[in-house]
Amino acid sequence: MSRDSKLSGVLHLLLHMVQDRAPKTSETLAKAMDTNPVVVRRLMAGLRDHNLVRSEKGHGGGWTLACDPANVTLRDVYDALGQPALLAIANRNERAGCMVEASVNTALSKSFAEAQAILLVRFGELTLAMLSADIQKRLKQRGRLTKVKVHG
Amino acid sequence: MSRDSKLSGVLHLLLHMVQDRAPKTSETLAKAMDTNPVVVRRLMAGLRDHNLVRSEKGHGGGWTLACDPANVTLRDVYDALGQPALLAIANRNERAGCMVEASVNTALSKSFAEAQAILLVRFGELTLAMLSADIQKRLKQRGRLTKVKVHG
DNA sequence: TTTATAGTAACATTCGAAGTTACATGAGTC
DNA sequence: GACTCATGTAACTTCGAATGTTACTATAAA
Numbered sequence: 001m002s003r004d005s006k007l008s009g010v011l012h013l014l015l016h017m018v019q020d021r022a023p024k025t026s027e028t029l030a031k032a033m034d035t036n037p038v039v040v041r042r043l044m045a046g047l048r049d050h051n052l053v054r055s056e057k058g059h060g061g062g063w064t065l066a067c068d069p070a071n072v073t074l075r076d077v078y079d080a081l082g083q084p085a086l087l088a089i090a091n092r093n094e095r096a097g098c099m100v101e102a103s104v105n106t107a108l109s110k111s112f113a114e115a116q117a118i119l120l121v122r123f124g125e126l127t128l129a130m131l132s133a134d135i136q137k138r139l140k141q142r143g144r145l146t147k148v149k150v151h152g
Numbered sequence: 153m154s155r156d157s158k159l160s161g162v163l164h165l166l167l168h169m170v171q172d173r174a175p176k177t178s179e180t181l182a183k184a185m186d187t188n189p190v191v192v193r194r195l196m197a198g199l200r201d202h203n204l205v206r207s208e209k210g211h212g213g214g215w216t217l218a219c220d221p222a223n224v225t226l227r228d229v230y231d232a233l234g235q236p237a238l239l240a241i242a243n244r245n246e247r248a249g250c251m252v253e254a255s256v257n258t259a260l261s262k263s264f265a266e267a268q269a270i271l272l273v274r275f276g277e278l279t280l281a282m283l284s285a286d287i288q289k290r291l292k293q294r295g296r297l298t299k300v301k302v303h304g
Numbered sequence: 305t306t307t308a309t310a311g312t313a314a315c316a317t318t319c320g321a322a323g324t325t326a327c328a329t330g331a332g333t334c
Numbered sequence: 335g336a337c338t339c340a341t342g343t344a345a346c347t348t349c350g351a352a353t354g355t356t357a358c359t360a361t362a363a364a
Contacts, residue, residue, distance in 0.1 A: 003242035058362025210331025
């Protein structure tokens with residue numbers, strides 16, 4: 001469990017919720033993600049604070065979407081998760097006064113910043129609605145393939 | 153110690169070696185990097201296998217540059233380190249047949265690939281000689297500032 | 305009152321990067 | 335040849351982050 005997969009995981013949950021708007025319990029969502037209900041609640045907590053989802057306690061409660069999928073980008077979701085680190089590599093701590101380290105770190109930092117910026121831009125271009133449409137397309141595609149298989 | 157700083161660390165070492173071509177022991181290099189000689193040997197092992205540096209055992213031995221700094225890019229160094237992961241975030245493992253997960257992962261993977269590609273391109277544009285020149289500039293700059301300070 | 309749900313703190317697990325120890329190997333020096 | 339200085343490397347330790355788990359509280363509906 002090294003790489004952070006919170007974004008991937010929480011998008012999975014959100015899109016299941018877009019596909020079916022009935023309230024979902026943490027238990028149900030956990031099963032879809034093959035994990036623990038507490039993990040789900042932790043992931044969703046940030047989204048709730050950013051008004052992307054709502055939660056209801058008690059009987060018949062659960063999680064519901066609180067946003068328009070067409071207006072929410074992956075960038076919004078990423079922000080709601082608390083902007084976890086994007087890059088796995090980083091500079092060593094500078095030793096004060098070492099020009100070599102300063103030079104190396106400056107050069108690397110520029111590349112790092114550029115890569116991060118690209119990621120954030122791409123995230124900002126993708127909405128939940130776009131992904132949802134893609135899912136629909138895939139489902140239709142699979143249906144067609146299944147028929148072909150059955151008929152062939 | 154979470155983020156990988158091997159590249160930053162090993163560049164630090166290489167550039168010290170560019171600045172002063174006499175053989176350096178792991179002990180000496182470790183001090184420059186504020187770490188342990190064994191860590192240095194581990195970092196340098198990959199570079200040696202890629203013919204970027206040479207090592208000599210025994211009395212008077214140590215590490216020497218085995219390449220032309222003008223012809224070696226950060227990309228070469230990165231490759232010699234074994235191409236450690238660049239991104240800190242990743243997809244969750246796909247559950248076979250879940251179109252939602254498939255769609256999310258595809259979308260994210262495209263952005264991930266683009267960010268990684270940018271990093272590698274930037275690495276490929278920077279040579280050790282360029283960084284070395286930058287260090288020289290910084291050293292001169294510092295000298296000038298020191299003088300001003302002394303005289304002012 | 306019981307049951308179903310989220311909220312959350314505390315703890316456990318797992319993994320990878322980095323640091324450390326211990327010892328083997330090889331190359332000069334005396 | 336014995337000694338010393340170096341790298342080579344396996345094995346272990348330490349540390350932090352992501353994730354998973356347990357246990358409990360609070361709340362809402364039946």
